[in-house]
Each structure stands twice: as structure tokens, then as C-alpha cells.
Amino acid sequence: MFEVKPFDKAYHRKHFNSRSEPLNRYLQQQVSQDIRRRIAACFVALTPDKHIAAYYTLASASVLLADLPADIAQKLPKYPTVPAVRMGRLAVDEAFKGQGLGGALLADALARALNSEIAAFALVVDAKDASSAAFYQHHGFIAMPDSPLTLFLPLATASHMMR
Numbered sequence: 001m002f003e004v005k006p007f008d009k010a011y012h013r014k015h016f017n018s019r020s021e022p023l024n025r026y027l028q029q030q031v032s033q034d035i036r037r038r039i040a041a042c043f044v045a046l047t048p049d050k051h052i053a054a055y056y057t058l059a060s061a062s063v064l065l066a067d068l069p070a071d072i073a074q075k076l077p078k079y080p081t082v083p084a085v086r087m088g089r090l091a092v093d094e095a096f097k098g099q100g101l102g103g104a105l106l107a108d109a110l111a112r113a114l115n116s117e118i119a120a121f122a123l124v125v126d127a128k129d130a131s132s133a134a135f136y137q138h139h140g141f142i143a144m145p146d147s148p149l150t151l152f153l154p155l156a157t158a159s160h161m162m163r
């Protein structure tokens, strides 16, 4: 029913409504500029009539080793940071919620991060509130000990989960 494609201005997004005003506004007003400036890449789930039903953004990032849980950090080289991919935004239109689309886009983002030739230790996400954080935890993400709305999933773990 849905196709996942890189964002294109031609797709319908004017009435996109995820119930999060900042996430709606971002898709309607800012995403094209961020793509043009290479600040973020954006992928969308499209209905057959080219309406955006959901979207997410990806960008490269780094995570301070000291921010990771100690048991994970101690297995990593002692550089100050580890490379990561950040999914800065994920939103599903109200009309399509609860149908597996959020989970499908999360899997799509993990697959893109895993298939990249550029190494990254983890996919990092910024949850907008505790309910969003619960969505990511449901999918195996681990909260940063000192900032519970930032969560990560090691890509090695994701690779096992996706087999």
C-alpha cells in the first residue's frame, strides 16, 4: 500500500497531520531547505496518490562515549566519540497511525544505516516525549542514562534483529 521514497517537493504534504505541530511544520516548511543544505536526508511513505503518510529524517552524528551506558562504552575503543546516524524526526499522519507504518519506517532507517558504506556504531533517535521514547524502547532502543529522550540501537544488534 505504501512506497518508501526520498522526499520530493512534488509529493502532497500540505495537509500532513501527525498531531505534533513542530513535526508537521518541519515537513511543510523546512525540510526542502535542510535537504538542499545537506543537513538532513528525508524519506517518506507515500500513498498510491502521492500523499505523504509518514516521514523520517537521517543525518550523520556522533555520540560521546561518556554518554553511553558504562557496560556498552567499556567494549568500545577509548575515543571521545563514536560515529552514529541520527533519526532526528519520525512522524506518521493520524489517518495512518497504528497500522505498522512507524515500525516499518524505523526498519527502513535501520536498513539504510546498515547498508551504508560509512561506518556507524548506532542509530540514535531524539524522542519528543516519554510516549515516543516508549515507542523506541518497544523496538529495542536503549535510553542514554543521563538523557532518557535520546535513545540508541547498536547497528550490530539491529543487524541480528533483522536477520
Ligand SMILES: CC(C)(COP(=O)(O)OP(=O)(O)OC[C@H]1O[C@@H](n2cnc3c(N)ncnc32)[C@H](O)[C@@H]1OP(=O)(O)O)[C@@H](O)C(=O)NCCC(=O)NCCS
Residues within 6 Å of the ligand: 018, 019, 020, 023, 088, 089, 090, 091, 092, 093, 096, 097, 098, 099, 100, 101, 102, 103, 104, 126, 127, 128, 129, 131, 132, 133, 134, 135, 136, 138
Ligand atoms: C510514534 C509513532 C511514530 C508510531 O507510529 P505508528 O505507525 O502509529 O506505530 P506502529 O503502528 O508502526 O507501531 C509499531 C509497534 O510499536 C508499538 N507502539 C506504537 N506506539 C507506541 C508507544 N507510544 N509506546 C510503546 N509502543 C508503541 C505498537 O504497539 C506496535 O507494536 P507491535 O509491532 O508489537 O504490534 C506515531 O505515533 C507518531 O507519529 N507520533 C507522533 C510523533 C512522534 O512521537 N514521533 C516520534 C519521535 S519524535
